[in-house]
Amino acid sequence: MAIRVTSEHDLIIEGGGMKIIDGRFGQPLYPSSPSTNHIVLLPENFLVSGTEQRISRRDFLSVLANVTRVMVRASYSTEPSAVYRLHSFSMQVANPSARGERRASAVEMCSCPPGYAGTSCEACIPGFRRVNGNLYNGVCEACHCHGHATQCHEVTGHCLDCSHHTTGPHCDTCLPGYYGNATRGSPADCQPCTCPLNLPSNNFSPTCHLGEEGELLCDQCQPGYTGPRCDRCSNGYYGKPVVPGGSCQPCDCHGNLDLSIPGSCDPSTGQCLRCRQGYGGAACDSCADGYYGDAITAKNCQPCQCHTNGSVYEVCNKETGQCPCKENVVGRQCDECMPNCWWDAERQECMPCHCSPHGSISQRCDVEGRCICRPGFVGRRCDLRRQGYERRETRRPVERVPIDTVQQRWGGPSRTGGCPRGAYRPKTGPLTHGITTGGQCVPCHCNSFGSKSFDCDETGQCRCQPGVTGPKCDRCSRGFFNFQEGGCTPCQCSHVGNNCDANTGQCICPPNAIGERCDRCAPNHWGHDITTGCKECGCSVIGSVTQQCNVNTGCCLCRDSFRGEKCNECQIGYRDFPQCTQCECNVSGSDSETCDMERGVCACADRTGKCSCKANVEGHNCGLL
Structure with missing residues (x-):
C-alpha cells in the first residue's frame, strides 16, 4: 500500500537572484521499496517560486549559470508510522574540458557569431571582451590592440601583455628605446x-x-x-x-675652451683650437698675452690692465701680473709714480720732485710737483726765502738765496692807494682829481701759508696759491684739502666731481654711492654717476628673483611668469598681475600675433582668461573649430 505524501515540490534551485521549483508534486512512495526520481533540467519542468508561473528559457539559464543553492525535499509524509530516508542526490554537470568517453546529455550546442564562444555562446573568444559583463545581452567586442595583444581587460578594455615592443592601453605606442607607428598593426611596427x-x-x-x-x-x-x-x-x-x-x-683643454664658438676643438683629433678669452697655449693651459693668473687649477686668468702712460708695453708677467714700468713708475699696473716723484701731465711721465733739502719738510711733493716748505721758504721746490725772514749766508753758494730774486718777488713799492707793501687803503668815497680820499692804510693780513705774497688788491683780496681761496687765502677751495704751508692738495676724487672733505681728503659720495672712491652703487641701486649718484632699482618684490638689478641698465631679473624692466608685468602666457596665473590657450587655435611660438604659449585677457582666437575658431581656449 502506498504512503500518502504531502503536496510539496521535490527540488528548489536558487541562482542568478531567482528561486525556481520543479513543476511536479509529491510522487508516490512504497514501503521497503527504493524510489528514484529524475528531474530533467529543462525550462518546461520548472516554475518561478512565489508566482508558480512557467520560467522562461532566458531566466532558467540565468539561474543555472550561477547556482548558489540547491534544496532537495527530505520530508514526504506527515504519517507518524512512516520511516524513510534520502539515500543520495546527484546532479549532472557538463564540463566542456572533460576528456572522458561519456558524453553529457541535454547540453545544447549553439552556433556562435564571430567573437563568441562556448556551448551557449556565453563566452568571448581570445581578442574579444564582454562589454557590459552580463551573460545575456552582453556584447563581445574586439580588443583594440592593433594586433599586438590577444587579450584585454573585461572592464576597461586595456590590452594585456602587449608584444612586438609596444606599450600603452591599446598597445599603440612603442616602448622606450624603440620607434615607429605601433598602430599599423604589424609585428615590425616598432624598431630599435x-x-x-x-x-x-x-x-x-x-x-x-x-x-x-x-x-x-x-x-x-x-x-x-x-x-x-x-x-x-x-x-x-x-x-x-x-x-x-x-x-x-x-677635448683635453683643461676646461678652458670657448664653447660659444662652434669648432672650439677639432671634433676628430681633439686639438684645442679656440681657448676662451684670457687663455692660450696648445692645450689652453696658460694665460694669454695681456692676462695673468692660474689657468689650470684656479682658472682665474685676468687682464693685466697695464697703465698705458706708465708701462713700456701692455703685456704683463703671466704669473705675477707685474707690468713693465717706465722710469720713475711703480705698481703692479705701473699706475703710480715712485716716491718723491710726481705726474707731469704735459710730458706724460713721472718727474722727480727735486725738493730743496734745506727748504722743504721732506722730499715728497704734491700731484702738481709742489714741495711742502719749511717756515720761511717758498717756491715750487722750497728753494726761495720769504721776505721778512733773516737771510743766512752759507759757504755753499748753490744754496744761497739771491737778493734780487727775493726783491723781485716780494719787494717794490705798493700800488694800493700809496700804502706800503702788505697794506691797502679801503675805498670810502669817490675819487677827486686823482687823489684818494678816505681812511688810512689797513694791513692785508694775507695768510702766509695760502698766499703768494703779502700784497692784496684795493678790495683787500690776497693773491692765493693754487687750490686756496678766501679774502685772506686761508682755506682750501672746493676740490682741495689739507690746508698747510704752500697751499692745498687736490682731491683725488675726479670720479665724484672732485668733492672731498677739506680736512681729511676723504671723497664725499653722491647719493647711494659707496666705496672708498665712491665708484660703486649701494645694494639695490644702479646707474652710477659722479654727480647725481645712483638710482634705486625698484624691482618688484613679487616678480623679481632678487632686488638687485643690472648696475648698468637697471633691468631686474624676473621670475618665469613675469617680465618688464622692473618685473611688474605678467609674461606672455600669464594673466592678472601680481598673481600671473597661467593662460590655457590652444596654441594652434589662437591668433599668432598674441603668441610666443618659441615658448609655445599665448596671451589671454586679464580677469577672464579668454584667449584671442583665429578666424573660424571658437571657445574660451580657442580649441573649437
Whole structure:
C-alpha cells in the first residue's frame, strides 16, 4: 500500500537572484521499496517560486549559470508510522574540458557569431571582451590592440601583455628605446633606436621618435653627443661615434675652451683650437698675452690692465701680473709714480720732485710737483726765502738765496692807494682829481701759508696759491684739502666731481654711492654717476628673483611668469598681475600675433582668461573649430 505524501515540490534551485521549483508534486512512495526520481533540467519542468508561473528559457539559464543553492525535499509524509530516508542526490554537470568517453546529455550546442564562444555562446573568444559583463545581452567586442595583444581587460578594455615592443592601453605606442607607428598593426611596427648604430656600444640615446617627415630623431643624446641621431660630437668633444666601438670624449683643454664658438676643438683629433678669452697655449693651459693668473687649477686668468702712460708695453708677467714700468713708475699696473716723484701731465711721465733739502719738510711733493716748505721758504721746490725772514749766508753758494730774486718777488713799492707793501687803503668815497680820499692804510693780513705774497688788491683780496681761496687765502677751495704751508692738495676724487672733505681728503659720495672712491652703487641701486649718484632699482618684490638689478641698465631679473624692466608685468602666457596665473590657450587655435611660438604659449585677457582666437575658431581656449 502506498504512503500518502504531502503536496510539496521535490527540488528548489536558487541562482542568478531567482528561486525556481520543479513543476511536479509529491510522487508516490512504497514501503521497503527504493524510489528514484529524475528531474530533467529543462525550462518546461520548472516554475518561478512565489508566482508558480512557467520560467522562461532566458531566466532558467540565468539561474543555472550561477547556482548558489540547491534544496532537495527530505520530508514526504506527515504519517507518524512512516520511516524513510534520502539515500543520495546527484546532479549532472557538463564540463566542456572533460576528456572522458561519456558524453553529457541535454547540453545544447549553439552556433556562435564571430567573437563568441562556448556551448551557449556565453563566452568571448581570445581578442574579444564582454562589454557590459552580463551573460545575456552582453556584447563581445574586439580588443583594440592593433594586433599586438590577444587579450584585454573585461572592464576597461586595456590590452594585456602587449608584444612586438609596444606599450600603452591599446598597445599603440612603442616602448622606450624603440620607434615607429605601433598602430599599423604589424609585428615590425616598432624598431630599435639607432642612435646612431643598433649596437649597445654605439647607442647614445635611450629614446627616439619619428619626425614630421618620418625620419628618426634621437631625443635624449648623452652629454658630448649631438645631431638628429646623436651621430656627432658636441662642441668641446671629439671622437667617431658612427664607428662601432667609437665614442665622444672631452677635448683635453683643461676646461678652458670657448664653447660659444662652434669648432672650439677639432671634433676628430681633439686639438684645442679656440681657448676662451684670457687663455692660450696648445692645450689652453696658460694665460694669454695681456692676462695673468692660474689657468689650470684656479682658472682665474685676468687682464693685466697695464697703465698705458706708465708701462713700456701692455703685456704683463703671466704669473705675477707685474707690468713693465717706465722710469720713475711703480705698481703692479705701473699706475703710480715712485716716491718723491710726481705726474707731469704735459710730458706724460713721472718727474722727480727735486725738493730743496734745506727748504722743504721732506722730499715728497704734491700731484702738481709742489714741495711742502719749511717756515720761511717758498717756491715750487722750497728753494726761495720769504721776505721778512733773516737771510743766512752759507759757504755753499748753490744754496744761497739771491737778493734780487727775493726783491723781485716780494719787494717794490705798493700800488694800493700809496700804502706800503702788505697794506691797502679801503675805498670810502669817490675819487677827486686823482687823489684818494678816505681812511688810512689797513694791513692785508694775507695768510702766509695760502698766499703768494703779502700784497692784496684795493678790495683787500690776497693773491692765493693754487687750490686756496678766501679774502685772506686761508682755506682750501672746493676740490682741495689739507690746508698747510704752500697751499692745498687736490682731491683725488675726479670720479665724484672732485668733492672731498677739506680736512681729511676723504671723497664725499653722491647719493647711494659707496666705496672708498665712491665708484660703486649701494645694494639695490644702479646707474652710477659722479654727480647725481645712483638710482634705486625698484624691482618688484613679487616678480623679481632678487632686488638687485643690472648696475648698468637697471633691468631686474624676473621670475618665469613675469617680465618688464622692473618685473611688474605678467609674461606672455600669464594673466592678472601680481598673481600671473597661467593662460590655457590652444596654441594652434589662437591668433599668432598674441603668441610666443618659441615658448609655445599665448596671451589671454586679464580677469577672464579668454584667449584671442583665429578666424573660424571658437571657445574660451580657442580649441573649437
